[in-house]
Amino acid sequence: MNATVRDVARKAGVSAMTVSRVINGGAGVRLETRRRVERAVTELDFVPNGVARGLMSSKSGTLGVIVPDISNPFFSILVRGAETVARRAGYRVLLCNSEGDLGLEKQYVQDMISHRAEGLIIAPVGDRSKANLQALERRRFPLVLIDRSVAGFDCDLVQADSVAGAKMLALHLLGVGHRRIAVIIEPDNVSTARDRLAGFNAAMKTAGIKVPASHVLRTTADRAGGYAAMQQILSLDPRPSAVFAVNNMTALGAMQAIRERGLVVPKDIALVCFDDVEHLAVLSPFLTVVNQPTEMFGTLAAQLVLDRIAGDTGGPPRRVVLQADLLVRESCGSKLPPAPEPSGKTNHKPRGQ
Amino acid sequence: MNATVRDVARKAGVSAMTVSRVINGGAGVRLETRRRVERAVTELDFVPNGVARGLMSSKSGTLGVIVPDISNPFFSILVRGAETVARRAGYRVLLCNSEGDLGLEKQYVQDMISHRAEGLIIAPVGDRSKANLQALERRRFPLVLIDRSVAGFDCDLVQADSVAGAKMLALHLLGVGHRRIAVIIEPDNVSTARDRLAGFNAAMKTAGIKVPASHVLRTTADRAGGYAAMQQILSLDPRPSAVFAVNNMTALGAMQAIRERGLVVPKDIALVCFDDVEHLAVLSPFLTVVNQPTEMFGTLAAQLVLDRIAGDTGGPPRRVVLQADLLVRESCGSKLPPAPEPSGKTNHKPRGQ
DNA sequence: GTGCTATGTGTTAACGGTACCATGCGCTCG
C-alpha cells in the first residue's frame, strides 16, 4: 500500500540511493534526474518511512512526557508548553498518564526505552519512582523531572519553590487571624508534599502555633482525596477555621465537601491551595492560591531535555527552581483590600480551541 | 550502549533467533536454554528495540491524536479518555496541538503517515482540513474525527448533537424572557459553529424573532476571541440582554470583558455557552451551559479507530452522535428553581493528580 | 596518452529484530 524508495526508483528508472538523495535535499543529483524522481514521488504518493529512518539513524525524533493526569489543568498546560518547544525542535511528543501508579509508570518508562524515545520529561509518582528512573540513568537517557524531585536521585529538574510558596500561604492565613489551620496533603514520599508541609510548619512555628496531628490529613492529591479529607476536617471539634490544600484538585474536592454541608467559604471556613485553577480565576476570582508559572515548567523542561540530547549527556544535573506567587483573593476571609486582578492574570496568554 | 539480540545471543551462547524466541514468550525453547538467555538479558539490561520490531511488523503501536489545544479542558479530558483506551489496547499516543492552523495540521498529518502511526483521532481545524484528510483517506489510514465534521468528507465521526444543544440553550434564554440575544461564534467553515448557529436560529425562529446581523459575531473560538466579541456586543445600542457563546473558552473571554466593564452576570447581561468549564462547576456552579460527555468523545473515538485497525478498514463510515445536556445554573437570570447539582455532576469521576 | 579531479550514479552492507526454512538429534514403530 505504501510506496518505498525502491518503488519510486523503479518508476523513475534510477537506483534507490538516488531517490534517497532527492528526498533528502537532492544535493549531487543532476537536475533532470531529480525532476524524474520528484515526479515519481508525487505519482506514487510516496512518504518516506520514518520508522526505517529511525532504525538507521537511531533517532526517533520523539520525546516522552509522563504526567499523572493530563486532565489536570496544571499538567495539560505544562504539556502544552513542552509540546510547543519540542515541535519547534522537530520532535514529537508521546503522552502518558501514569495515574500516580508506580507499575504503570514503570511500564511507560520501559516503553520509552524500547521505542527509543530520545528523551523523557516526567512528573514522577513519588520517591519510589527511583527504581523506575534508575533504569534510565543507567542508559544515560536524557531525563528531566518536573514538579517533583525524587529523594536520593539526582538529575535535571524543574520545580517551583514549594517551601517558600507554602510559607507565604500559611503566613497569609495567620495574618488574617486564623489559628486553627488544617492541612490536606499527600503522603511524605512526594517531594512537593514534604516541601509544602515544611513551609507550612515553618510559618506556624514562627507564629508559635503547634499543629496537632489531627490537623494534618494525608490523602491522594486528587478531588476524591480532597473531598474525603475535608469531610474529616468538618467533623473535628473544634472545627478548624482554615484549610490549606496541597493542590488545586484537592481544593476542588474540599470545596465540594464544604458546599454539601451547606457551609460557605470564607464565612464558615477559609480555603487556600497551591496551583491556580486555570480559567476559573477569569470567571470568578475567588480562591486565594499560590500560583506556579505552569507553562514555563513545560517549556523549560523541554529545553533542558533537548539540550541533553544535543550532546551534553554527561554533565552535572541542573536544577531550575521557579518562583511561586501568592494571589490573594477572597477565600480566606482576608480583611486586606483585594489584590488587583490584571486581565492577563496567569502567565500564559489565551489559547485557541 | 543498548544491547541487541546478538549481544545477548553471544553472551548466552545461542543464536539471535533463540533470544528472539525467549523474549517473545519462550515457546519451543528448552527450559535450561531459556534460563541462560534470561540471565544474559538481565545482565546486559537488554530491552528489545521497538523501532526495529515496528519495521519488521509494520506495526508502530502508536495512535496519533491531533487537537487544537490540549490546554483547553475539553480536549485534555477527551485526550485522557482516548489515551486510557489506547493504552489498554497496547497503544501509545502521540499528541499534537494544531493550534487551529491548517499548515501545522498538515505537517502533523504527514508525520503520522511518515512515522506509521496506525490510526489517527483528530479534531480538524475546519472544512478546509479536507485536503489534509484526503491524504489519509487515499491510504485507507484508520481515521476518526472528533467534535467537528468536515463538509464533503465522510469518515468515522464522534460528535455531539450541537443543533439540539444550541436549540435548548436558546429556548432556555427565550423562556426566561430574553429577546435581544447576541451570538459569539466561529466562522461557518467549522461544523460545530454551523450546527450551533443553526440550532440557535431555529429556536429564535419558533419564537418569531429575527436575529439582526449585528448580533452574530464571528471570531476565533478562544478566550481572546470571546473577549473581543463581547467588547463589541457591549457597545451595541440597545445592548443585548443575553449572549450565547460557542464554547467554554469564548465564554471565559466574554466574562472577562463583562467584568472589566464593571457589569454583573446575570443582572446586567446573561451569558450561556457550550461545553462545561471543567472543575469550575464544583467550585462555584454558575454558568448555564450545554454539557457534552467529554471523556466519552475520547474513549469512543479510540474504540472506533482501534476497531478500524483491527481489520474493518473498508467498511462504511460510522457516525456517533452523543447527547448534550442542558445544565441550568445562574448565569441567565432564570426565575426557574436552580437545577440540582449532583455531586458527580459531569460524566467523569475525579481523577488523581 | 596518462594521470588527475569533479560529478553523477549504483552496489553493498548495515541498523535490530523475526519469518521461514533447514538441520540435527533422539525417539518410536513396523
Add this chain to the structure above:
DNA sequence: CGAGCGCATGGTACCGTTAACACATAGCAC
C-alpha cells in the same frame, strides 16, 4: 534397523532507508 516424527536450534533473508564506498564518464593539464 531404517523410516518417520517432533523438538530444539541455527542460518538466511528481509522490513525500508541510508552511509560508505565503488565505478563510470567527462573535462582538463601536462
